[in-house]
Amino acid sequence: MRKTRSDSAIVGVLAIASLLATLLQTLTIPIIPRLPSLLDASPTDASWVVTSTLLTGAITTPVSGRLGDLYGKRRVLLLTMSAVVVGTVISACTSSLWPMVIGRALQGVAVGVIPLALGLVRDQLPPERVGGAITLMSATLGLGGAAGIPLAGAVAENFDWHLLFWGSAGLSLLCTIWLAVAVPESPSRAPGRFDIVGTIGLTVGLALLLLPIVNGAQWGWGDARTVGLGATAVVVLLGWGRHQLRTAAPVVDLRVTARRPVLMANLATVATGFAIFAMFFVFPQILQAPRSTGYGFGQSLVASGLALLPNGLVALLLTPLAARMITRHGPRKAMILAALLIGAGYVYVLLRRDSVGDIIGASGVIGAGAGVSAAATAKLITDAVPVTETASANGVNALMRSLGSATGSALLAVILAHAAVHVGPASLPSESGLRTAFLVGAGAAVVSLVCAVLVPRVRSGSTVATEHDVPARTEGVGVSAAPAVSPSASSIPGDGPKT
Numbered sequence: 001m002r003k004t005r006s007d008s009a010i011v012g013v014l015a016i017a018s019l020l021a022t023l024l025q026t027l028t029i030p031i032i033p034r035l036p037s038l039l040d041a042s043p044t045d046a047s048w049v050v051t052s053t054l055l056t057g058a059i060t061t062p063v064s065g066r067l068g069d070l071y072g073k074r075r076v077l078l079l080t081m082s083a084v085v086v087g088t089v090i091s092a093c094t095s096s097l098w099p100m101v102i103g104r105a106l107q108g109v110a111v112g113v114i115p116l117a118l119g120l121v122r123d124q125l126p127p128e129r130v131g132g133a134i135t136l137m138s139a140t141l142g143l144g145g146a147a148g149i150p151l152a153g154a155v156a157e158n159f160d161w162h163l164l165f166w167g168s169a170g171l172s173l174l175c176t177i178w179l180a181v182a183v184p185e186s187p188s189r190a191p192g193r194f195d196i197v198g199t200i201g202l203t204v205g206l207a208l209l210l211l212p213i214v215n216g217a218q219w220g221w222g223d224a225r226t227v228g229l230g231a232t233a234v235v236v237l238l239g240w241g242r243h244q245l246r247t248a249a250p251v252v253d254l255r256v257t258a259r260r261p262v263l264m265a266n267l268a269t270v271a272t273g274f275a276i277f278a279m280f281f282v283f284p285q286i287l288q289a290p291r292s293t294g295y296g297f298g299q300s301l302v303a304s305g306l307a308l309l310p311n312g313l314v315a316l317l318l319t320p321l322a323a324r325m326i327t328r329h330g331p332r333k334a335m336i337l338a339a340l341l342i343g344a345g346y347v348y349v350l351l352r353r354d355s356v357g358d359i360i361g362a363s364g365v366i367g368a369g370a371g372v373s374a375a376a377t378a379k380l381i382t383d384a385v386p387v388t389e390t391a392s393a394n395g396v397n398a399l400m401r402s403l404g405s406a407t408g409s410a411l412l413a414v415i416l417a418h419a420a421v422h423v424g425p426a427s428l429p430s431e432s433g434l435r436t437a438f439l440v441g442a443g444a445a446v447v448s449l450v451c452a453v454l455v456p457r458v459r460s461g462s463t464v465a466t467e468h469d470v471p472a473r474t475e476g477v478g479v480s481a482a483p484a485v486s487p488s489a490s491s492i493p494g495d496g497p498k499t
Contacts, residue, residue: 003419007125009182011133014117015140017081018174021110022144023151024084024168025053029102030153030301031161038161041334044218047099050212056108058402059203060211064112065395066251069190070117073391074183077116078445081176083112088172091163103165110172113139114398119391121185122382131379132323138374139316142367146312150305157302179286190388192249199251200241206399208233213406217413252396254387261384261455262393265377266400268451270382271444272373273404274411275342278441279366281412283359293421295431297356306357311363315371322372326379334376334450341369343445350438373448380455410445412437 031038035046060080068076087106094100094113114137121133155164211234212219212226219226244250287304289296299307326334330398345366352358377397385393419433429437 004345005100006182007129008257010124010184011121011129011136013175013178013182014120014133017113017179018117018137019140019144020168020171021113022141023148024088024107024110024172025057026055026145026148027107027152027164028166029149030156030305031164032039034156034161037379039095039097039100042473045097047215047218048097049104052101052105052157053108054214054402054406055207055210056105057111058206058399060109060112061115061325061398062202062252062392064109064396065115065119065200066190067194067415068116068186068391069188069388070192070194072189073116073123073186074179075185077113078117078176078180080112081107081172081179085169085172085215087499088165088169092169095162107305111398111402112395115391118382118394120183120186122387122390123188124184130405131327132320134378134382135323135326135375136319138173138378139312139319139322142315142371143312146309146367149280149284150302150309153302154303188387188390190249190392191202192254195244195247195249195251197241198244198247199244200250201236204243205233205237205240208408210234210403213410215346217417221414240336252392256385256389256394259384261379264451264455265335265380265384266397267395268339268373268448269377269400270407271447272280272338272342272370272405273452274379274399274439275346275404275444276366276370277408277449278412278437278444279311279345279363280308280443281409282416282429282434282437283363285416286353286434287356287359289428293355293428293431295434296428297359300357305377307360308315310360311367311370314364314367315374318368318371319375322375325372326376331376331380331383332452332455332457334372335380335455338369338373339445339449339452340372340374341372341447342366343369343442345369346438346442346445348484350435350442357380365421369445404444411440 028035032050035041035049036043039046039049064076064080067479083106087103087109089103090106091100091103094103117137118134119138122130125133152164154160155167208229212229216226217221241254244252244254257266284304286295287297287299287307288301289298293300322334325337345362345364348365349362350356353362378394380391381397382390415436416429416433419430419436420427421430422428
């Protein structure tokens with residue numbers, strides 16, 4: 001029985017590792033316009049600095065979770081953080097395009113830290129502390145994303161841009177050492193072996209899917225590359241899904257993923273990821289647009305980033321309240337509240353955006369919803385899956401968030417581009433285009449709300465799924481000999497504590 005390490009130290013370092021993972025995702029946002037000149041590359045080639053991070057992050061999240069369930073979450077977490085350290089050092093040492101792309105691709109695997117950390121929380125902490133720890137870690141995700149932009153902007157404006165990566169390398173190394181010292185290995189292991197064929201299929205399928213989503217606006221949505229890659233992605237992912245259902249030890253257990261609580265949580269996460277990205281995509285453009293547009297505030301990059309910082313701080317400050325709500329009323333009701341908050345933020349900014357304070361207020365409300373949503377969905381999934389699949393199930397959920405963000409990027413770029421106006425030499429979004437973007441963000445919140453409502457309520461006598469709920473598979477047989485979930489477990493978890 002583990003009592004040699006402090007629970008608080010474990011939660012603290014895992015929360016910091018998760019914060020660092022999200023901060024690394026926003027590290028290059030302030031210097032994106034300068035990347036072609038900084039790396040002596042065309043704008044198309046320079047875009048791979050961002051695309052490579054997105055691709056490796058999307059692929060890593062489910063794979064790292066499965067590896068952690070099979071071989072030990074701490075071991076895979078340390079390997080993941082080591083890859084991040086190497087990647088940041090590579091980026092810090094280069095001013096050339098392709099070494100930078102390689103470095104950023106290695107930094108993208110940091111997203112795989114999140115499902116591993118959530119899995120370790122469930123494995124290492126007593127049950128009564130799991131909900132609060134998950135809520136804290138979820139809040140740090142929002143804080144990392146919100147703090148990364150102004151911090152990176154301030155460094156890029158006042159120092160050599162390579163310092164962004166040197167600083168990240170130092171923080172990543174210190175965090176890796178702390179993880180090695182403070183976090184014990186997980187005692188739980190999933191049966192089976194690693195699905196190499198499934199991993200290759202997932203990697204190829206996601207790459208083929210994300211490339212046209214990310215580059216469709218640039219290539220053209222009717223371009224042969226966009227259509228061809230998208231169609232091929234559908235074929236590959238369908239084949240991958242068939243393989244996952246037939247193999248004895250899939251990289252993603254689609255049967256567990258298809259359980260209604262997990263499915264609704266993942267669909268809600270796609271919608272929430274879309275809505276949150278819409279805020280980070282649109283609000284800075286309003287803040288930075290010149291006042292001559294009629295809607296802009298002429299803020300600098302750093303000032304606009306600082307204006308959105310309360311988005312993450314609100315989520316962090318609400319951590320104790322969110323944890324109590326999830327414990328007392330269940331993750332289903334928390335998900336409903338989160339969707340309502342996100343929708344309310346967009347409705348507010350639709351009706352009133354006369355000052356920077358209005359933008360800050362709306363982003364704070366949306367941030368509160370985002371923090372509660374992340375905590376509630378993580379708790380819902382953690383409770384709904386066998387303990388041996390915690391990390392891989394949360395990895396799939398993190399993948400859903402990435403898909404929501406990527407889809408939001410593509411759709412909002414099209415909306416704002418089609419409603420652009422020219423202010424001097426610059427092409428800027430029109431006010432009607434911004435209103436459309438807000439409506440789309442509110443629509444995503446409505447989708448998240450519907451998914452939350454469809455999460456089944458807890459019935460009296462229901463139990464949390466454990467490894468005993470999922471029967472052992474027979475090698476090469478695609479259908480289990482018994483139902484994957486007992487009737488009582490099929491409705492977990494929903495409103496409030498079980499009776």
